[in-house]
Amino acid sequence: MIDSLPLSPKQIQSIVESKQARISCWTGAVRSGKTIASLLAFLMAVAEAPDSGLVLCVGRTLQTIERNILDPLQDRTIFGTVADHVHHTRGATTAVILGRTVHLIGASDARAEGRIRGATVYLAYVDEATLVPESFWNQLLARLSVPGARLLATTNPDSPAHWLRKKFILRAAELDLATWHFTLDDNPGLDPAYVANLKAEYVGLWYKRFIQGLWVMADGAIFDAFDETRHVVPTLPAIRRYLAAGIDYGTTNPTHAVMLGLGDDNRLYVTSEWRYDSRIQLGSLSPVEYSKRIRAWLAKQPEQPTWVVVDPAARDFREQLRADGRPTRPGNNSVIEGIRTMSSLFATDKLKIHASCTHLLDEIPGYTWDPDKALLGEDAPIKLDDHGIDASRYAIFTTRRLWRPYVLAA
Numbered sequence: 001m002i003d004s005l006p007l008s009p010k011q012i013q014s015i016v017e018s019k020q021a022r023i024s025c026w027t028g029a030v031r032s033g034k035t036i037a038s039l040l041a042f043l044m045a046v047a048e049a050p051d052s053g054l055v056l057c058v059g060r061t062l063q064t065i066e067r068n069i070l071d072p073l074q075d076r077t078i079f080g081t082v083a084d085h086v087h088h089t090r091g092a093t094t095a096v097i098l099g100r101t102v103h104l105i106g107a108s109d110a111r112a113e114g115r116i117r118g119a120t121v122y123l124a125y126v127d128e129a130t131l132v133p134e135s136f137w138n139q140l141l142a143r144l145s146v147p148g149a150r151l152l153a154t155t156n157p158d159s160p161a162h163w164l165r166k167k168f169i170l171r172a173a174e175l176d177l178a179t180w181h182f183t184l185d186d187n188p189g190l191d192p193a194y195v196a197n198l199k200a201e202y203v204g205l206w207y208k209r210f211i212q213g214l215w216v217m218a219d220g221a222i223f224d225a226f227d228e229t230r231h232v233v234p235t236l237p238a239i240r241r242y243l244a245a246g247i248d249y250g251t252t253n254p255t256h257a258v259m260l261g262l263g264d265d266n267r268l269y270v271t272s273e274w275r276y277d278s279r280i281q282l283g284s285l286s287p288v289e290y291s292k293r294i295r296a297w298l299a300k301q302p303e304q305p306t307w308v309v310v311d312p313a314a315r316d317f318r319e320q321l322r323a324d325g326r327p328t329r330p331g332n333n334s335v336i337e338g339i340r341t342m343s344s345l346f347a348t349d350k351l352k353i354h355a356s357c358t359h360l361l362d363e364i365p366g367y368t369w370d371p372d373k374a375l376l377g378e379d380a381p382i383k384l385d386d387h388g389i390d391a392s393r394y395a396i397f398t399t400r401r402l403w404r405p406y407v408l409a410a
């Protein structure tokens, strides 16, 4: 089937062994060949599927299912002529694979469970299993009631206390579950230069999980790559474009704004900050007053930013800025992905902060993972003194499409 892609021994082993197991779980490092091995196992299972029972592909959203499952399946360089037997129209909730209708199910929240209730399922493929709600996973297992029914799943590692590890992977023997741990060495197709780049991009917690493929707890300082001597600059280079002002809005908590610029050295710079802390300054401000003061700060900047990105929860404040002639965008509040982006930028020296941003700089070393949440298998920062960080995260993560071509290509 795949002459152009000789499989690694681990890939072959997993494909063979998965035929015998009710649940198959490919875990480990990014880019380590889990998806390709599991998709081959899936294609073989689809080809042999009896008429009774549904075939499902599950992911966080329809878009991730298309990107992570259907796009590779339709790639001729990987699956040869089999790829011609995978049909899907973007946006449709079914695909036809080897003549068989496959239902595509986005399972981003607990409500997703309702979508499969009552169904009889023969085969399910789950992409990024740790990101699927536990209730959905349990319902899915209950639906796999046809004799010989199977569930195939891939995932990167998460917290050691994550339900998928504690309740399933660690109980492999009892549950008729087969699992394989992939590392970058299990993918023979990776170019050493690409591997070196990958390794530089992931740091700390993410290096352990996504490069080493380990289930490790989020523990200690979040920005552990941050180093004052490298990341704080007394002078700025020429700024090619001010991408965004990021604003974290608080009424009892401080309100913090930062300016984000793209330097002519293809690095990101937090060039300036503004902060008002009602706890230590003269009482709380109204949205009208905040809008006035922040607009005055913006007016003093060397250039106006492309976007003003605001805490998505701060509707009244956004409305006020709009009424005052400053339309805004809601910040993308995917906390963990935003933090990971910032970590990786620090690690690769692509994000620097001007020395005048003293409040933001004060927050960074103390920004830590919440140990109580970690014990429950959740990654979450302690919500304390994170206002400058949140403002920066909104600005940086929301504008990622604007800076990526410059910052990551350089």
Ligand SMILES: Nc1ncnc2c1ncn2[C@@H]1O[C@H](COP(=O)(O)OP(=O)(O)OP(=O)(O)O)[C@@H](O)[C@H]1O
Pocket (backbone or CB within 6 Å): 005, 006, 007, 008, 011, 028, 029, 030, 031, 032, 033, 034, 035, 036, 037, 078, 154, 155, 156, 182, 187, 188, 189, 190
């Ligand atoms: N045996 C192989 N030979 C050559 N290239 C391979 C092989 N297996 C996988 N690849 C390629 O390597 C890349 C990563 O593989 P794959 O998508 O299976 O990794 P993954 O473990 O699922 O990664 P992620 O965790 O990022 O989803 C893909 O471009 C894939 O086509």
Ligand SMILES: [Mg+2]
Pocket (backbone or CB within 6 Å): 034, 035, 068, 154
């Ligand atoms: Mg994958």
